[in-house]
Amino acid sequence: MGLTSTSVLVLAVAAAVLLFVATIWLWPRLGGRGWRPLTGRVGLLLATQLAIFASVGLAANKSFLFYGSWADLFGQEQDLGVVVDHSAGGKRVKVVGTQQLDVPGGERPERAGQIQKVVVAGAKSRIDSPAYVYLPPEYFQPAYAKKNFPAAVVLTGYPGTAENLIKGLKYPRTAYELAKKGRMQPMVLVMLRPTVAPPRDTECVDVPGGPQTETFFADDLPTAVSQAYRVGAKPQNWGFVGNSTGGYCALKVAMLHPDRFAAxxxxxxxxxAAEDATTGNLFHGDQSLRNRADLLWNLDNRPPAKSSFLVTTSKQGESNLKATLRFVEKVKAPARVSSITLDSGGHNFTTWRREIPPTLEWLSGRLSAT
Incomplete structure (x- = not known):
C-alpha cells in the first residue's frame, strides 16, 4: 500500500482508535506498583501517541503530498539521474517514464490520454528540470494525427512537488473530464514546480550571476515542448497557470512575455517577488530588476499588451484580497482581466480544487490550436 493511499490512512486511524480504547480499558489493571505496570503504562501511552502522530502526518501528507512514496519519505529513492544531450542536435525533452490516468480505460492512451515524465533541458538558461506532460486522448487518435494542440504550463507553489499537480490538485483528470463534457478543448499540460534550482526559491527571476529561471519558463520550456510535441509555438497556443508562488510566476511570465503566452x-x-531567506539576493541591488518583478508596478509603468489574466482570491481566508482588487483595477486595454472571488477559502488545496475547473475552462477559451 502506497504512502498516500486511503487504505494506509484508514489503518493508521483505526490503530490510533484501538490503542486509545485499549489504554482506557487496561489502565486500571496497570495501576499497581513495580516495573511491569509502569512499563505497560508507558508502552500504551507511547504507542497511542505514535499512532495519533502517524495518523495526523499521513492525513497531512495525503492532502499536501510532501512525500510521494515510502522510499521518498525515508530517503531511499533509487531513480538515477538522466543525462540530457545539450548538443545542437540533441532533443530538449527526454521522456523517462509514463503513467496512466485513474479513469475508465486508463490503460489505453487513445481513450484516457497519458502522463509522461520528462526532463526538459533549457537551451538558453542551461537549466534542466523534471516535469510531467499530460497528453489528452485525442493526441493519440488517428483523426487528430496531423493536428496541433494548445498547451499550458502548470506550476505548483513553493517548494511543492510536480506530483501535487497530478495527485492532489488533479489537473490531468480535471482536464480529461472537462474535455469529455465539451467544456474545454483538448489541451496539453506541462506540469512542474517553480523550484528549478532547488532548494532556492528564485521567484521565476533571472538572478544576476545565478539561475536564469524567467528565461527557462518564458523561452526554453515552450520552445522545447513545441519541438517535442504537436503544440504550436505562437502566443495563442500557450497559457500559464499556477497556485501561490506558481500563480505569481504565471501572471508575471504572461505579462512580461506576451510574445510567448496569450494568457x-x-x-x-x-x-x-518575495525576498527572504529562501530566495537569497535576487536583484543584487538593481532596483530596475526589482521593479520588473513587481506586477502592480508593471501595470502602472509598462504599455499594456494584448494579454488575458485571471486572478483568484476569497473574501475570507486569503491574504491577497486587497492586492488582487488593485491588480484588477490596474489592468488596461488591450489587456483583459477576469477574476474568481470565493466567499470563503484558505490558501490550500481544497480552495484550489474549487478554482481549477473554471480556470481550465477560462484558459481553454483564450487559446487556440492553430
Missing amino acids: GAGLSAYYK
Missing part, C-alpha cells in the same frame, strides 16, 4: 492565471497569487 496567465494566478490562483491565490501574490503580485511582488
